Amino acid sequence: MCFFLILATTDSILLAVMSYDRYVAICNPLHYPLVMKQTKCTQLAVVSWFSGVPFHVGQTCQIFSLHFCNSNLIDHFFCDISPVLKLACGDTSVNELYVYVVTILLAAIPFSLIIISYSKIIATVLRLPTAHGRSKAFSTCSSHLVVVILFYVSASITYLMPKSIHSAVSDKLLSLFYTVVTPLFNPMIYSLRNKEVIAALRRLLLRP
Template sequence: MECTEKMAEENLTIVVEFVLLGFSDYPKLQGFLFVMFLVIYLSILIGNGLIIIITKVDSALQTPMYFFLGNFSFLEICYTSVTLPRMLVNIWTQKRNISFLACAIQLGFLLILGAPECLLLGVMAYDRYVAICKPLYYPLIMNHKVCVQLVVGSWTIGIPVQIAQTYQVFSLPFYGSNKLNHIFCDLRPVLKVAHGNTFVSELSIYAVAMLFGMAPFLMILWSYMKIVSTIQKIPSTTGKYKTFSTCSSHIMVVGLFFGSIIITYLQPKSSHSADNDKIFSLFYTILTPMFNPLIYTLRNRDVIIALKKLFKCEQIDYNVGKW
């Protein structure tokens, strides 16, 4: 009887904060995890920061492709700053509590910044399609005004939808258990501890994912099908390689980002586990932003030259542009 009363009392307790369990199952690794995530965060800030700087100041990189890359790098810094600083504080202080409002804000910003990440990758694929498949019309189609409109649209188009989705999720009743078996406030772990009918919320999540995730992904696939078809018509092997090399970095980033998201959110429930969620969420929230500068630097001669100029403090003409 006492036990039943305690359970009823617990179930009626309204949640005012959550506990992010994170990697608390590994107490002996907390110091190592803190150093690792700190190094990763600093590398993201430095690497993507350098990409932003060189795409702004180097006249050789004043093209649509690098304009999009600079914006994508800035987005990566914003995206990781929503989760990583909080993770570092939680590991350092061993206090894993996060208020209801702070959790809602974190999830809201994750969704708001996740949408433009998908859309910008789609825009970058379209840019490569126009450059390779319609080279004569490239300066006209991808003029500065259009590029700015594409970037602004990518950043802003999803904001109302994602705010509405966040409000819908946190309007659900939360009482009893407040433990989120995750490293940050994400949709799936939050819905797990919600009570009431979550079917509408889950349905809206998949609908929004199709709109801002699958649509850009299909755009990317279509662009590269056209690009491959055009490259096959190039007679020389050297020409084919040089043309495809302009897309290889983008393909690697797309594969890493969308691959981890697809595995995380589209895996069947039978094979789903919280530990897998944690690992795969690290790929699209942390590892992709970390590898982004490396991928574009190591596989791009123009970026390497620009970085050498920057570090040698050579005189750069800030006013000359190509488009």
């Protein structure tokens, strides 16, 4: 569970980092080589990978203080925090509050940064003089936006919606989006911007 939560946080922050990369590329193209240097990229990657570690190690350690006196079968596809808390027979209000706080810090804040980045990107793109330039700029961001929507919408509903309106079935379906569907479609979504891939698909689909 701890490793799953750390990797989910890494995914969340990397999406925010990618939006910052696109913001610099579109809004400050002449400064891009100076801003997104190799050192800066390495630092952003390290922050993405390790920023969730202290939060989720603490969150996992909290689980050990709970009492589990009924079934030990998790009604879920994998060992996630919410289904585990449902098995506890004591008071889990502190644990649930911690889940909300961590979700806001590590998902809601990165998502807000993505929104800010794209608001500036859209404002810049709309000021471009040619339709070709606007189309090219939007195509650069479209694949990333699709992944952001798939990941954040499903994850936010899962972790921020009140427990009272959750069901095991809806939790399972939503979890499939940010654990299976999004990673599965990532290669296809990002590859569709590649002209060679599009040409190959056209040849495949139009082949007699």
